[in-house]
Amino acid sequence: MSNTIDFEQQDKEYIANTYGRFNVCFEKGKGSLLWDVNGKEYIDLGSGIGVTAFGVDDDEWTEAVTKQSHALNHISNLYYSLPQIELAKQLCAKTGMKKVFFSNSGAESNECAIKAARKYSHDKYGEGRHVIVTLVNSFHGRTITTLSATGQDVFHQHFFPFTEGFIHTPANDIDAALKALDNPAVCAIMMEPIQGEGGVMPLDKEFVQAVTKYAHEHDQLVLIDEVQTGNGRTGSLYAYQQFGIEPDVVSTAKGLAGGLPMGATLFNEKMQYVLNAGAHATTFGGNPICAAAGNTIINRLTPEFLDSVKAKGDYVKATLAGKPGILGVSGMGLMLGIETTVDPKAVITKCLEKGVVCLSAKNKVRLLPALNIPQDQLEKAIAIVAEAIEELAAK
Numbered sequence: 211m212s213n214t215i216d217f218e219q220q221d222k223e224y225i226a227n228t229y230g231r232f233n234v235c236f237e238k239g240k241g242s243l244l245w246d247v248n249g250k251e252y253i254d255l256g257s258g259i260g261v262t263a264f265g266v267d268d269d270e271w272t273e274a275v276t277k278q279s280h281a282l283n284h285i286s287n288l289y290y291s292l293p294q295i296e297l298a299k300q301l302c303a304k305t306g307m308k309k310v311f312f313s314n315s316g317a318e319s320n321e322c323a324i325k326a327a328r329k330y331s332h333d334k335y336g337e338g339r340h341v342i343v344t345l346v347n348s349f350h351g352r353t354i355t356t357l358s359a360t361g362q363d364v365f366h367q368h369f370f371p372f373t374e375g376f377i378h379t380p381a382n383d384i385d386a387a388l389k390a391l392d393n394p395a396v397c398a399i400m401m402e403p404i405q406g407e408g409g410v411m412p413l414d415k416e417f418v419q420a421v422t423k424y425a426h427e428h429d430q431l432v433l434i435d436e437v438q439t440g441n442g443r444t445g446s447l448y449a450y451q452q453f454g455i456e457p458d459v460v461s462t463a464k465g466l467a468g469g470l471p472m473g474a475t476l477f478n479e480k481m482q483y484v485l486n487a488g489a490h491a492t493t494f495g496g497n498p499i500c501a502a503a504g505n506t507i508i509n510r511l512t513p514e515f516l517d518s519v520k521a522k523g524d525y526v527k528a529t530l531a532g533k534p535g536i537l538g539v540s541g542m543g544l545m546l547g548i549e550t551t552v553d554p555k556a557v558i559t560k561c562l563e564k565g566v567v568c569l570s571a572k573n574k575v576r577l578l579p580a581l582n583i584p585q586d587q588l589e590k591a592i593a594i595v596a597e598a599i600e601e602l603a604a605k
């Protein structure tokens with residue numbers, strides 16, 4: 211029996227069939243190279259889905275994770291934990307935020323942001339001011355509440371009743387957003403600086419600034435979902451830093467711990483004491499191994515390194531512009547969406563055949579490579595992506 215039949219059949223038999231998987235089973239990797247169970251090599255332009263920020267088996271990450279595993283693999287949040295403190299301190303120092311709550315995923319980091327926003331408003335104004343405005347085409351997670359926050363009807367099915375108290379307004383329409391905020395029941399607005407799952411759609415700076423200004427003038431909170439855009443992905447530590455705003459709450463996950471499950475919700479001065487003892491908790495949040503891993507990611511995101519992320523993104527955009535079958539490339543830094551004349555899933559399949567791993571988001575081919583992908587591997591992989599699109603477009 212070949213490996214292929216074995217993993218495909220057994221996966222379908224034993225694992226809940228919630229994922230439409232591509233027919234590859236990866237076994238190992240090093241940096242931005244991956245190998246499948248048949249020994250075939252791939253260049254990775256997906257890094258999970260923007261998770262392995264410094265690639266697979268990155269020396270610094272592996273050393274920190276190994277060391278922490280030997281020292282203390284878990285301690286409950288009833289006790290202090292040095293790796294957690296160090297990571298929170300770094301995040302605050304680099305953003306100006308004041309407190310961090312650690313969780314285990316993007317959805318949880320948003321759930322925490324939503325709870326904090328509602329509690330802030332409830333503490334100060336009492337009942338009835340709990341509505342959160344989010345954007346059409348957004349994606350905020352898969353829990354019942356973060357599905358409600360997600361501004362896509364396709365996610366509002368099957369699981370009724372959803373959490374109430376979310377309204378959706380079109381991205382980049384300032385008038386519509388201000389109208390939505392002009393409501394005594396609204397306590398916050400939540401937005402992704404670049405809608406990732408929504409097709410790598412950056413928000414306009416003018417829009418983000420206008421809604422932030424209005425919200426702040428009305429004591430409504432600005433919650434920025436940096437689950438996908440965060441941790442160096444767009445060429446700044448957090449993407450909001452390129453939009454000239456100061457959010458009240460920032461949620462993040464994905465690349466934060468470079469491949470281990472970790473979410474974080476950052477609070478500014480105004481929000482820092484809203485979630486008090488007993489108001490929120492999680493068993494695994496801030497696990498010392500995840501925190502030690504996170505420290506190796508965040509402490510390498512220096513201004514010089516972040517410039518190299520921007521330069522690589524610019525290289526991809528310049529290289530792909532005007533190529534056959536390519537209509538444009540959206541995104542910032544190494545969060546990129548290629549709009550093509552062909553089906554993105556067909557591009558992914560062809561790229562896999564040619565030894566390159568990429569992703570899709572709505573109608574685009576999405577690239578989220580490791581932030582430190584070597585330039586020669588990036589160049590080789592981008593040439594293959596362009597070739598795959600050209601071949602499909604010529605059919």
Ligand SMILES: Cc1ncc(COP(=O)(O)O)c(C=O)c1O
Nearest residue numbers: 315316317349350351406437438
């Ligand atoms: C912007 C955004 N928010 C939240 C999530 C949910 O994160 P997780 O899958 O870690 O729960 C995602 C995942 O893709 C995301 O892109």
